[in-house]
Amino acid sequence: MAKEEVHLTVSGPHGDRELRVSSPGRVVWPAVGLTKLDLARYIVDVGDAFMAANGGRPVTLQRFKDTVDGEQFFSKNPPKGAPDFVGAVDVAYPSARSHPQLVFEEIAAAVWAVQMNTVVFHPWASRADNPDNPDQLRIDLDPQPGTGFAEAVPVAKELRRVLAEGGLEAFIKTSGNRGLHVYAPIEPTREFLDVRHAVIAAARELERRLPEQVTTAWWKEERGSRIFVDFNQANRDRTIAGAYSPRALAKATVSCPIRWEELDAVDPQAFTIVTVPERLKASGDPWAGMHSSPGTVGLLLEWWERDLEAGLSELPFPPDFPKMPGEPPRVQPSRARRKG
Known part of the structure; x- marks a missing residue:
């Protein structure tokens, strides 16, 4: 008995390609009954906007053996x-090691990734032709228990003002879950550690302005019911779901770019692989032209140096990173107090 499969015609810079999608009826999102073929068609439908946001960058694939409720794993290098x-x-x-990482130069590659059971696409903040120097400053606003999307909205607005004062134009998207992602295009002249420090400087300024609503505390026990500004997403090899990437969540939500004037009224749960293609057709891509006038992180780095002189220090790095210069001890505060 022949295996079930369909073929999609995918247009690209080198003409049409016929791509196979095996097991097209396999349900990926059980709660809403959406299938592998639905996902592949979604990627084709949003192809131009998806590639503008994620193409030409090192990308990590979040893949699932069955449904989004089941086993998952991450792929970075091209398989045989x-x-x-x-x-x-x-x-x-x-770790100082290097190896090849996937890069998509046309939307057919993303459809191929769906055939390989990819659901979520995690692009780097740098481009393949200059992978050591990000061309995006990214800030993840992560609601903590007791907060949600509604609490993240005023924080995002104030962050936009902070970045503007730092000389940067901010763009925004939903995370696909409860949070918001704020991006600023930058000239790719600084390496990841510098951009991380720029993010920390902006985050600290935001925290000073909204101390009851915002925290930069790395340890969860210190965050309280506030919006955590996840500065560690600015590190090398740290990624968040890309613009127009589906999420592995029950309703097949999408991390969707929005316009700032939409922010007060949007429902992030309304952006799904079913609804986003029509949204793009109706109103276009809010991130079109994002990189037409990139800024620099120079002023934010001046803020970083100012804060160092005032007694603030480096913040913790992720646990899988080597110990970094100036980093505080990687011991959760309550444990450190018990040992003391």
Whole structure:
């Protein structure tokens, strides 16, 4: 008995490609009955906007063996047998080792990734032709228990003002869950550690302005019911779901770019792989032209130096990173107090 499969015609810079989608009826999102074929068609439908946001960057794939409720794993390097239109670039990791990482140069590569059971796409903040220097400053506003999307909205607005004072134009998208992601295009002239420090400087300024609503505390026990500004997403090899990427959540939500004037009224749960293609057709891509006038992180780095002189220090790095210069002890505060 032949295996069930369909073929999609996917247009691109080198003409049409016929791509196979095996097990097209396999349900990926059980709660809403959406299938692998639905996902593949979604990627084709949003192809131009998806590629503008995620193409030409090292990308990590979040793949699932069955449904989004089941086992998952991450892929970074191209597997054997990947088609010739799936690219790669050598990148260095925090461990100082390097190896090839996937790069999409046309939407057919993302459809191929869906065939490989990818659901979520995690692009780097840098481009394949300059992987060590980000061209995006990214800030993840992460609601903590007791807060949600509604609490993140005024924080995002104030962050926009902070970044504007730092010389940067901010763009925003839903996370696909409860949070918000704020991006600013920057000239790719600084490496990841500098951009991390710029993010920390902006986060600290935001925290000073909204101390009851915002925290930069790395340890969860210190965050309280506030919005955590996740500065560690600015590190090398740290990624968040890309713009127009589906999320592995029950309703098949999408991390969706929005306009600032929409922010007060949007329902992030309304942006799904079913609804986003029509939204794009009706109102266009809010992130179109994002990189037409990139800024620099120079002023934010001046804020970083100012804070260092005032007695503030480096903040913790992720636990899988090597010990970094100036980093405080990687011991959760309550444990440190018990030992003391």
